[in-house]
Amino acid sequence: MQQPIISDQDKSRLKRSFRKDLKGPVHLRLFTQKQSVITIPGRECPSCSQTQQLMEELASLSPKINLETIDFYGEPQVARDSGVTRIPAVVLSKDSTSRAKFYGSPMGYEVATIVDGIKAISRGVSPLSMDTRKKLRQVSQDVHIQVFVTPADANCPGLARLVHAMALDCPFITADVVEIQEFPALARTYGVRSVPFTVINEYIRFAGVVTESQLLEKVLQAGVRATQEKG
Numbered sequence: 001m002q003q004p005i006i007s008d009q010d011k012s013r014l015k016r017s018f019r020k021d022l023k024g025p026v027h028l029r030l031f032t033q034k035q036s037v038i039t040i041p042g043r044e045c046p047s048c049s050q051t052q053q054l055m056e057e058l059a060s061l062s063p064k065i066n067l068e069t070i071d072f073y074g075e076p077q078v079a080r081d082s083g084v085t086r087i088p089a090v091v092l093s094k095d096s097t098s099r100a101k102f103y104g105s106p107m108g109y110e111v112a113t114i115v116d117g118i119k120a121i122s123r124g125v126s127p128l129s130m131d132t133r134k135k136l137r138q139v140s141q142d143v144h145i146q147v148f149v150t151p152a153d154a155n156c157p158g159l160a161r162l163v164h165a166m167a168l169d170c171p172f173i174t175a176d177v178v179e180i181q182e183f184p185a186l187a188r189t190y191g192v193r194s195v196p197f198t199v200i201n202e203y204i205r206f207a208g209v210v211t212e213s214q215l216l217e218k219v220l221q222a223g224v225r226a227t228q229e230k231g
Contacts, residue, residue, distance in 0.1 A: 004057060006054070018119075022065075022119065022123070024094070025064050025066060026064060026066065027093050027094065028055060029082065031070050031088065032051065032070070050105050051104075054107070055090060058114065082098040083101075084098070092114070098174075099167040099171075102160075105151075106179070113164065117161070117164050126165055128169055136170040142174075143173045143219055144202075145167070145173065145174070145200050145219070148192045155195075155209050159198065159215075163198075166215070196208065196209060200218055
C-alpha cells in the first residue's frame with residue numbers, strides 16, 4: 001500500500017480551506033506517462049508516479065477540483081495543443097486554456113504554488129493589485145515567463161504564485177514554473193546558479209525574489225510594443 005504524501009493533519013487543514021475558499025470549479029490536467037515495467041530510453045520520468053499520487057490526493061480534498069490525467073506520449077497532440085513540452089507537468093485552468101503550468105513534482109514548499117493557484121482560479125479573483133491588473137492590459141504581444149525553483153527554497157513559491165497570477169489575468173502571458181532538480185539540462189541552458197531564477201522571452205533574465213511592481217516592469221518591457229502603430 002502506498003504511503004500518503006499529504007499527511008492526515010495537512011489533509012484536514014486543506015479540506016477546511018478548500019471548503020471555505022473554493023467557489024467555482026477548477027480544472028487540473030496532469031501530463032504524465034503510463035506506468036510500465038519497461039523503461040524506454042529518453043522517456044524516463046522518475047517523479048511521474050509521485051506527482052500523480054500527489055495530485056490525486058489534492059483533488060480528492062474538494063469536489064470542485066477536477067483532475068484529468070493525460071498520457072504525454074499516448075496523446076502527443078493534446079500535449080502540443082496545451083503547450084506542454086516535458087513531464088511531469090500540471091496545467092491549472094478554469095476551462096481549456098493552458099497558460100499556467102508547473103513542470104516537475106510540486107513537493108515541499110511548492111505545494112503552496114498549486115494550492116494558491118487552485119484558490120485563485122476557483123474564486124475568480126486575482127491576487128494582483130488593481131494597479132498591476134490595469135497595467136497588464138497594455139500587454140499586446142506574447143510574453144513567456146519561466147521561473148526556476150526547488151522544493152526546499154521558501155523564497156520560490158511567492159514568485160511562482162505571482163507569475164501564475166499574471167498568466168491567469170492576461171491572455172498574452174504564459175507562465176511556467178520549473179523544478180530545476182528534475183530538469184537540470186534546462187537549468188544549465190539558462191545558466192541558473194540559484195533560485196528563484198526568472199527568464200522572460202529568453203532575453204530578460206534575473207536571479208532572486210522581486211516585488212510585484214518589479215516583475216510587472218519586466219513583463220511590460222517584453223510585452224508592450226515599443227511603437228504603437230497609428231491609423
